[in-house]
Amino acid sequence: MNLKSQYASITMTQEIFHSSLPLPLESGEVLPEFDLGYTTYGQLNSDKSNVIWVIHALTGDSNAQEWWNGLIGEDKFFDPSNHFIICANLLGSCYGSTQPFSNNPKTNKPYHYDFPQMTTRDLALGLERLRIHLEIETIHSLIGGSLGGQVGLEWAYILGNKLKNAIILAATAKTRPWVIGFNETQRMAIESDCTWGECHEKAGQKGLETARAIAMLTYRHPLDLATKQVDSENKLDDFRAASYLRYQGQKLARRFNALSYWTLSKTMDSHDLGRNRGGLDEALEKIEANVLAIGVDSDLLFLPAESQFISQHVKKGTYKEISSTAGHDAFLIEFEQLSYILQSFYLQQKQK
Ligand SMILES: CC(=O)SCCNC(=O)CCNC(=O)[C@H](O)C(C)(C)COP(=O)(O)OP(=O)(O)OC[C@H]1O[C@@H](n2cnc3c(N)ncnc32)[C@H](O)[C@@H]1OP(=O)(O)O
Numbered sequence: 553m554n555l556k557s558q559y560a561s562i563t564m565t566q567e568i569f570h571s572s573l574p575l576p577l578e579s580g581e582v583l584p585e586f587d588l589g590y591t592t593y594g595q596l597n598s599d600k601s602n603v604i605w606v607i608h609a610l611t612g613d614s615n616a617q618e619w620w621n622g623l624i625g626e627d628k629f630f631d632p633s634n635h636f637i638i639c640a641n642l643l644g645s646c647y648g649s650t651q652p653f654s655n656n657p658k659t660n661k662p663y664h665y666d667f668p669q670m671t672t673r674d675l676a677l678g679l680e681r682l683r684i685h686l687e688i689e690t691i692h693s694l695i696g697g698s699l700g701g702q703v704g705l706e707w708a709y710i711l712g713n714k715l716k717n718a719i720i721l722a723a724t725a726k727t728r729p730w731v732i733g734f735n736e737t738q739r740m741a742i743e744s745d746c747t748w749g750e751c752h753e754k755a756g757q758k759g760l761e762t763a764r765a766i767a768m769l770t771y772r773h774p775l776d777l778a779t780k781q782v783d784s785e786n787k788l789d790d791f792r793a794a795s796y797l798r799y800q801g802q803k804l805a806r807r808f809n810a811l812s813y814w815t816l817s818k819t820m821d822s823h824d825l826g827r828n829r830g831g832l833d834e835a836l837e838k839i840e841a842n843v844l845a846i847g848v849d850s851d852l853l854f855l856p857a858e859s860q861f862i863s864q865h866v867k868k869g870t871y872k873e874i875s876s877t878a879g880h881d882a883f884l885i886e887f888e889q890l891s892y893i894l895q896s897f898y899l900q901q902k903q904k
């Protein structure tokens with residue numbers, strides 16, 4: 553399918569890549585075949601040197617220009633008139649890629665609850681298959697935040713010198729027990745939904761609402777709610793913070809399914825760049841690309857220290873920090889700071 557974007561001169565395409573080659577997973581299971589839905593903006597230049605590969609976060613999709621509209625688009629930092637920008641929906645997610653509701657070729661029925669466990673390494677391998685299919689030899693920059701940053705680190709490790717720059721936002725090299733704990737409370741909320749275990753897209757939907765509400769408390773900072781969810785002095789119930797979280801839960805449950813959410817939250821839990829690679833220090837040291845690790849000073853989920861750790865242990869690392877009261881999700885919100893940080897990073901690379 554070929555679409556034209558709202559910017560008349562900029563080509564946007566949406567495609568599905570089908571791999572009929574099996575994908576061996578870290579768990580020992582095999583995905584017999586898979587699809588990846590992907591979107592591209594702009595044109596590949598003659599020497600294929602203008603590839604910017606965007607990796608979305610937990611509930612994102614491949615339409616990066618929509619959800620990162622302050623960073624991608626005409627006259628934005630990543631402008632499709634200069635760059636070939638590509639974003640693929642991650643395996644396990646429900647926006648065009650293979651996920652629990654996809655057909656399992658072995659049974660000729662949807663996977664549902666038998667969908668295999670996927671790690672960030674498996675998700676990166678899926679992207680690698682798409683890169684090879686598109687005959688892209690070198691990626692100028694990959695950029696991803698949160699789960700997208702975790703997958704980005706894994707892929708940077710695999711890509712070696714085929715990648716020039718890795719921009720890893722609000723992410724970590726190994727998921728901390730604190731984050732696994734939060735993910736587990738969200739899965740417990742999904743499990744307590746009496747429709748969980750049923751085989752339809754609305755299974756676990758109420759549980760998913762609660763899971764998103766819990767997650768929001770880790771994506772925002774207490775100061776963010778204190779500023780935006782202010783109630784009048786005489787209020788005794790129906791507080792704004794409560795309706796905000798309920799609203800956010802319902803909003804996600806309308807566009808996502810609980811099985812995909814479950815799968816991807818498990819993916820986040822098992823993320824460990826150093827697994828079977830001699831540990832984190834050794835694995836980070838092997839990344840060839842220039843790495844810009846960006847932390848958020850108010851991030852409660854992935855601490856700034858975790859981004860600093862990445863920048864300190866790769867061969868060519870830079871650390872920058874977004875200052876915001878928004879919390880973890882500042883990487884999806886603070887476009888002005890992000891553009892400035894990116895500009896100085898690329899200038900620094902040019903001067904080397
Ligand atoms: C097909 C698709 O749509 S995929 C979309 C792609 N999505 C992604 O990539 C996920 C990444 N994006 C995100 O996580 C978010 O969109 C962010 C971080 C970028 C922005 O978060 P938001 O939720 O928009 O911002 P914020 O936390 O301020 O919430 C604003 C929303 O809460 C509502 N709200 C605010 N306060 C309250 C309250 N007290 N009670 C009820 N609702 C409230 C606002 O009306 C607004 O609603 P809207 O989103 O329908 O316009």
Ligand SMILES: N[C@@H](CCO)C(=O)O
Nearest residue numbers: 609610611612698881
């Ligand atoms: N808000 C992000 C998750 C945290 O980065 C998303 O919904 O994808």
